[in-house]
Amino acid sequence: MTRIIVISSGKGGVGKTTCTANLGMALAKIGRQVALVDADFGLRNLDLLLGLENRIVYTAVEVLARECRLEQALVKDKRQPNLVLLPAAQNRTKDAVTPDQMKLLVNALAQKYQYVIIDSPAGIEMGFKNAIAPAKEALIVTTPEIASVRDADRVVGLLEAQGVKRIHLIINRIKPAMVRANDMMSVQDVQELLAIPLIGVIPDDERVIVSTNRGEPLVLAETPSLAATAFDNIARRLEGETIEFLELDSPNDSIFSRLRRLLWTKII
DSSP states (O other): OOEEEEEEOSSTTSSHHHHHHHHHHHHHHTTOOEEEEEOOTTSOOHHHHHTOGGGOOOOHHHHHTTSSOHHHHOEEOSSOTTEEEEOOOTTSOGGGSOHHHHHHHHHHHHTTOSEEEEEOOSSSSHHHHHHHTTOSEEEEEEOSSHHHHHHHHHHHHHHHHHTOOEEEEEEEEEOHHHHHTTSSOOHHHHHHHHOSOEEEEEEOOTHHHHHHHHTOOGGGOSSOOHHHHHHHHHHHHHTTOOOOOOOOSOOOOOHHHHHHHHHHHHHO
8 A cells, every 4th residue: 555644744845855755765765655745835845856847848737637647646756766756836825726626636646656755844734624624643853942842732732633643753863962062952852742653863964955955865875874874774664673772862861951941831
């Protein structure tokens, strides 16, 4: 059966699109047929991170308007023939597509691809509703900051209300030195606050910026980084493998960690 997964967070700038590009590429590397769907109509970026921006002819909007076939809008990646991208229209608003139309597009892709991964826009308005409408599973991306975690908690509730029960957590941009100095929430802190299963921890890495600017996902680099390994591990966990998590931060539960959790309970 096809896995239809939305990658979401609520808060912008936490790395959803980076996760979508790298996870899609990591799954394609291990032989899975993957379709990535950019649901951020008006502000698409997934094509840039994949380096496919110059090859877009049609978008999801033209498919829905029957101005082209779905196959014509799919952009194939020459580096990984198992991966395709369905781009969003940059000159339309998020209201240009309805949740029912997103279901039609994704269900059509599900006939051919083993994974359909939807990159959700920031916020919880129409773009978010479109992205989660066809989803059967969700990956919640958060950074170890209180605002990001609180937004992620809100999104978890919205997904569960929509009937998406299989939800996993990705903690992005963790900085071990800051965790050890009690200046950043630890993986354990975030897990305890959100209470959803952890599927990946990605360390902060300057090479993410370089790879984004070049349109070359980290997982394709000849010299693997810790972040690339983390993405590869998430892909393998999605496949059902049991993979140990990278040791990135200190497991000790400091007084600062306890105070942060107390503050969190008061906020919500």
